[in-house]
Amino acid sequence: MPDQPGGAVAPSPYTVAVVGLGGTGLALVRRLAGAGLTVVAVDDDPVALARARELDPSERPRTVTHFPAGVIEADLVVEAVPEPAALKRLVLAKVRRHLRPGTPVLTTALTTSLVDLQGEAGPDLFALRFLRADDLAAVEVARAPGAGDAAAERVERILTAAGITAHQVVDRPGSLAPGLLLGLLNRAAWMVHDGYATAEDIDTAVRLGCGWHEGPLAVLDAIGLDTARDVLSRLAETADGHAAPAPVLDELIARGALGRKTGHGFHRHDRVEEARRPVLPTAPPGRRVVVVGSGTMATGIAESFVRGGFDTTLLARTEEKAQVAAERVEFALRRTGSADEEGREAGFSATTDRSVLGEVDIVVEAVVEDLEVKRRLFAELGAVCAPRTLLATSTSSLPVAACTEPAGRPADVLGLHFFNPAPVMRLLELIPAPGTSRHNLARARALAEQLGKQIVQCGDRAGFIVNALLFPYLNQALELLDADETTTAALDATARAVGGQPLGPVRLLDTVGADVALEVQHRLQADPRCRAPETALLLKQLVAAGHLGRKTPGKSTRTYLTARSTTAPVPASA
Numbered sequence: 249m250p251d252q253p254g255g256a257v258a259p260s261p262y263t264v265a266v267v268g269l270g271g272t273g274l275a276l277v278r279r280l281a282g283a284g285l286t287v288v289a290v291d292d293d294p295v296a297l298a299r300a301r302e303l304d305p306s307e308r309p310r311t312v313t314h315f316p317a318g319v320i321e322a323d324l325v326v327e328a329v330p331e332p333a334a335l336k337r338l339v340l341a342k343v344r345r346h347l348r349p350g351t352p353v354l355t356t357a358l359t360t361s362l363v364d365l366q367g368e369a370g371p372d373l374f375a376l377r378f379l380r381a382d383d384l385a386a387v388e389v390a391r392a393p394g395a396g397d398a399a400a401e402r403v404e405r406i407l408t409a410a411g412i413t414a415h416q417v418v419d420r421p422g423s424l425a426p427g428l429l430l431g432l433l434n435r436a437a438w439m440v441h442d443g444y445a446t447a448e449d450i451d452t453a454v455r456l457g458c459g460w461h462e463g464p465l466a467v468l469d470a471i472g473l474d475t476a477r478d479v480l481s482r483l484a485e486t487a488d489g490h491a492a493p494a495p496v497l498d499e500l501i502a503r504g505a506l507g508r509k510t511g512h513g514f515h516r517h518d519r520v521e522e523a524r525r526p527v528l529p530t531a532p533p534g535r536r537v538v539v540v541g542s543g544t545m546a547t548g549i550a551e552s553f554v555r556g557g558f559d560t561t562l563l564a565r566t567e568e569k570a571q572v573a574a575e576r577v578e579f580a581l582r583r584t585g586s587a588d589e590e591g592r593e594a595g596f597s598a599t600t601d602r603s604v605l606g607e608v609d610i611v612v613e614a615v616v617e618d619l620e621v622k623r624r625l626f627a628e629l630g631a632v633c634a635p636r637t638l639l640a641t642s643t644s645s646l647p648v649a650a651c652t653e654p655a656g657r658p659a660d661v662l663g664l665h666f667f668n669p670a671p672v673m674r675l676l677e678l679i680p681a682p683g684t685s686r687h688n689l690a691r692a693r694a695l696a697e698q699l700g701k702q703i704v705q706c707g708d709r710a711g712f713i714v715n716a717l718l719f720p721y722l723n724q725a726l727e728l729l730d731a732d733e734t735t736t737a738a739l740d741a742t743a744r745a746v747g748g749q750p751l752g753p754v755r756l757l758d759t760v761g762a763d764v765a766l767e768v769q770h771r772l773q774a775d776p777r778c779r780a781p782e783t784a785l786l787l788k789q790l791v792a793a794g795h796l797g798r799k800t801p802g803k804s805t806r807t808y809l810t811a812r813s814t815t816a817p818v819p820a821s822a
Contacts, residue, residue, distance in 0.1 A: 262406050263288065265322035267315065267343060269296035271472055271509060272356055273328035275381035278307040283410040286310050288318030316346040324406050326354045326376065327369075331478050333360040340369035352399035354389075359421045359482035362392035372399035377423040379430070379747055380471050384412055386745035388426070390419040415742045418733050421486045425747035428728070429467075430490075432721045434480050436464035437494035438779060439706075440514065445713055447514040449704035456675035456702055457667055457714035459750040464717070465514035469507035473497050473514075489724055489781040530694035531687055533638065534609020538563050540625060541614035542573040542598075545642060548670030549614050550596070551577050555671060556699040559595035561604050574598035580671065605632050610695065612664060613651075614642045617767070622651040630655030638688055638695075640664040645715055645771045648679045648708045658683025662692060665712055676701040677712045710775040711768060719768045719780075722760075725753035726784040729809055736809045758805045761797040762790040 262285050266277050269291040277300060281287040287309035289300040300312045311318055319325055325347065329339050336357055343353060352372040355365060366373050373392040378384060387407070391400060407414045417423045422430065436450050445453075451463020468476050480493040500506075500513060507513035535558055539550040542564035553560040554577065562577065564570035577596060605611060611629055615621055622641060629639050639661045641651045652661035663679030676696050680689060696703040706713050725743075728734055734742075740752020749756075757765060766787050772780035786809075794800060795808035 262286065262323045262409060263321055264406060265290055265318045265325045266309070267291070267319070267325060267327050267339060268329035269293070269300050270328065270330065271475065272381040273326075274299060274303070275384065276326055276328055276356075277309050278303060279384045279412070280410050281309050282307040285406070285410060288313065288322060290315050290318050315342065319343055319346040320348065322347075322351060324352055324354065324402060326356070328356045331357065331359060331475075331482065333357070333364060336360065336365060337368045340365055340373075344368065344370045350396070350399060352395070352403050354403065358423070358426060358479055359486070361421065362390060362419045366392045366394075372396055374400070374403055375419060375423075377417070377426055377746075379426045380467065382470055383748065386413040386415065386742075388417045388423045388742055388746055389414040390417050390423060392419065413745060415738070415746060417738070417742065420733055421488065422483050422490075423742075424728065424734055424739055425742040425745075425749075427483060427488070427490075428721060428724055428743065428753070429747045429749075430476070430480060430483060431724055432717050433464045433468050433471075433476065434491055434494055435717050435720065435779070437468060437496055437514075438491070439713070439716075440465065441494045441496035442777065443707075444709070444777075445704065445706035449706065450713055451515075452702060453675060453677065453704045453706075453713040454717065456673070458718060461748065468497075469513035469515055469517065472507050472509055474501050474506050477501060489727065491779055528693055529686075529690045530697065531690040533691040533695040533698065535559055536608040537561070537610045537612065538604055538608045539612045539614055541616075542569040543614070543616075545666065545668060545670060546614035547573050547576045547580075548668065549612055549642060549666050551580050551671045552666070552699050552701075553612075554581060554596045558610075558698075561596075561608070562598040563602065563604060564598060564600055567600055570598040570600050602628075602632070605629065606634055608633075608637060610638045610640070612640045612642055614666075617643060617646065619646055619650060622646065623654045626652050626661070627654035627656075630657050636660065638662075638691055640692070642666055645711050645768045647710065649681045652681055659685040660688060662688060663708070663712075664692065664695075667714070674700065674702050675714070676703050677714070678703045678705045679708050679712060680705070681708060709777050710771040711778060715768050716772060716778055716780075718756075719765055719772060722753050722757050722765055723769055723781060723784045723787060725757075726786040726809075727781075729754075729812075730784060730786040736806060754806055754809055758797040761799055762787060762805050763796045766791050 264280050264285050265288040266273050267290045269289055277287055277289050288311040289309040291297055292314055297312050325343055327339055329335055353369050354374050354376045356376055358377050362373050362375055371394045375390040377388040439445050439450055440447050447465045451465050454460050454463045477493045477497040483490040484492045505512045508517045511518040537553045537558045538561045539546050540563045550560050550562045562573050564573055613625055639655055641648055641663050643651055644665055648663035655661055661681045662684045665677035667673035667675050678692055693703055736754045740754050743749045743752040769783045772778040790805055790808055795803045795805050797805050
């Protein structure tokens with residue numbers, strides 16, 4: 249007999265049957281019942297039924313029962329069985345036989361199109377698509393061809409009653425935000441598989457560098473590594489630029505490390521055995537610093553060093569550049585109200601006198617992102633700097649070894665990738681060159697600590713951590729726009745609401761600049777270890793048209809993309 253546990257929340261006029269009580273189904277039950285809807289939880293697995301009965305009373309379904317009980321009385325049926333299309337077809341066909349006429353069905357299929365399921369499910373079929381089941385405040389909803397308006401209106405009313413914002417999207421594998429973000433999460437998993445960086449450093453880099461609440465590997469743990477692996481396998485079968493799932497997912501799954509639901513995945517999630525980051529050695533970095541360059545990054549880095557208490561000299565090519573850079577740094581320091589004290593205590597100057605290179609402890613190169621320019625500078629640094637001077641390049645995408653090799657001092661060189669604006673951004677990527685000494689790595693860590701930065705360490709390949717994850721994501725977003733499957737506004741809205749991003753991809757591209765994105769994407773493609781997708785044609789067109797972003801007033805990327813996407817199909821309202 250069906251259970252009737254009763255709940256503390258008064259039921260709404262709507263009854264929703266959730267068929268399939270795995271992780272996704274239980275999350276849906278909790279969300280819907282917690283919002284006051286009458287929920288019938290349906291499964292044939294006794295263990296799954298027991299889990300539903302044990303939910304908190306405020307989130308417990310009214311009825312927990314075997315199939316097909318509960319389906320007949322439902323105003324909406326949500327199918328939440330695992331992803332394989334064959335299983336979903338089987339369950340949807342059984343559901344259809346017990347539906348009242350006109351009852352809409354929501355499938356959680358992420359990688360199978362509605363057209364491929366509609367034969368079994370019936371006409372009033374919709375897809376409910378999201379990245380993670382534990383965060384259902386916003387979802388994407390796709391509508392099958394021929395689904396009725398009355399069914400669509402009922403879906404919208406019920407989701408609204410549950411406090412879930414629905415973003416209507418076209419029906420495609422992965423839809424918009426889930427597919428985009430899963431590609432990025434998979435690339436992060438590949439970094440761990442390659443031994444390129446630790447899970448902790450990757451997540452820290454993305455949190456601090458991109459403004460995420462959680463890092464990509466923590467998100468994979470929340471989704472469930474087995475679930476993510478299965479979805480990624482199916483997305484890789486589409487012609488959509490998705491890579492195969494990183495083998496580290498299979499390795500963790502084989503050990504029973506499925507993520508939060510087992511207490512261990514890429515990270516530990518149990519308090520008893522919570523992993524602690526090792527305490528790495530530090531060494532006095534020295535107090536005297538020269539920053540070579542006079543652009544935005546150079547002045548920002550110089551300001552950071554002054555604020556960190558270092559005696560800082562900015563070395564420019566011309567007197568005019570030195571004067572402008574000095575004014576920029578001094579203005580930034582004065583703006584905080586403590587600049588005079590900081591400047592006097594630490595010491596700051598700007599000069600064109602290259603003899604200063606022979607009298608310092610640390611040199612940070614922040615010149616133009618051109619390999620030959622950087623190599624010429626490091627040849628000079630190797631010849632004129634005192635022994636044991638720490639020589640760092642601030643390159644954002646070029647190989648550190650290629651930039652620094654002409655110095656002829658392999659133990660003394662490394663990469664320190666600051667993020668813009670350097671005085672504000674806490675993240676600092678540390679990239680050892682092949683011969684970097686342990687002592688100089690320790691000095692770099694001490695330097696970061698004194699600057700108030702959080703260091704993450706990674707291998708020496710194009711893009712390092714953040715850029716190697718971010719720019720293929722932006723590239724894939726442009727592919728969606730180029731295929732006319734969404735609009736700029738819809739893509740940004742779903743990325744923020746459903747994907748949890750602080751900025752949508754179009755807005756983010758407008759901020760970083762299309763020219764920067766194109767340059768980094770080319771460098772990622774040139775390094776096979778990065779597994780970067782082909783550069784989007786639309787990205788090339790943006791740069792060719794001079795629509796680079798906020799740096800080109802009146803010719804932003806959004807202006808160009810919005811104009812060409814006004815003819816994109818608008819999904820039927822759900």
